[in-house]
Amino acid sequence: MSLDVSWVLSPLMALPGVTRGVVLSRDGLILGGSADVTTETGERAAAMTSSVLGAARALCDGLSGGSEGGVVDIVISADSGYYYIAPAGDRAAIVVAATGAVNVGALAYEVQLQVQKLIKALDEASAARVQGVRT
Known part of the structure; x- marks a missing residue:
């Protein structure tokens, strides 16, 4: 995906205590990052986050x-x-990433709002790539 979805991080970066953010594809490629995230840092974070998510999915599946x-x-x-x-x-x-001063509940709420917007944007981008579909 070459779609830059960094915009999804803007509301999160406005929260007190949030310092950095990265949006990644499931396979660990960076799709966007906050302004202070270098390409190298973003790529490393995306790859590690993809691994953590894979391990979490496997853990949940295995224990349940x-x-x-x-x-x-x-x-x-x-x-x-x-x-x-x-x-x-x-x-x-x-x-x-956030400091210890962040309100984790507010962060969780805002992230889930942005997740829904990201899903919608990715769905629309996919539909636009399908021949004959216009958005």
Whole structure:
């Protein structure tokens, strides 16, 4: 995908305590990043986040016997703050870094709002690529 969806991060970057964000494809390619994320940092974060999501899906599937739904979000608590990961359907995900001062509940809510917008944008971009479909 060559679609730049960095815009989805703007509302998240406005939250107190959020420092960086990356949007990635399911296979770990960077689709967008916050202004201070270099290409190298974004690519590394995208690849690692894709791996974390894959491991989380496998863990949930393995422990639930395959009866549970998909991963909704992952919150990593670290000495430096929080890392919040949310899949956006089966094609993408958002990951944001935040300080320990962030309101995790507000962050979770806002990320899920942006996930829905990202899913819609990716669906529209896919439909536009299908011959004969106009959006």
